[in-house]
Amino acid sequence: MESNKVIVDLKKMKQLRLEKDYSLKEMADYLGYKSPNGYLYLESGRCAIDATQLFLIAQKLEVPSMEDLLLCPQPTSTVAN
Numbered sequence: 001m002e003s004n005k006v007i008v009d010l011k012k013m014k015q016l017r018l019e020k021d022y023s024l025k026e027m028a029d030y031l032g033y034k035s036p037n038g039y040l041y042l043e044s045g046r047c048a049i050d051a052t053q054l055f056l057i058a059q060k061l062e063v064p065s066m067e068d069l070l071l072c073p074q075p076t077s078t079v080a081n
Contacts, residue, residue: 007071008071009069010043010045013043016063017061023036024039027043027060042057051066054066
């Protein structure tokens, strides 16, 4: 079975946060973390980002779609005959 995993562009995510002048604390608060480390772990790749978190991050960073934060926007899959 083929995996439908997607890869988040963490560099782009950080770059957009810095362009918007959002601190780690602001992002952590928005996602409901008690400390900035919660968001830092996401942004650094130390913890996986789930779909809900990715949606909220995209919303906060004002990107049109959460797919804009992915390295591979369209996961590919094959269909067997």
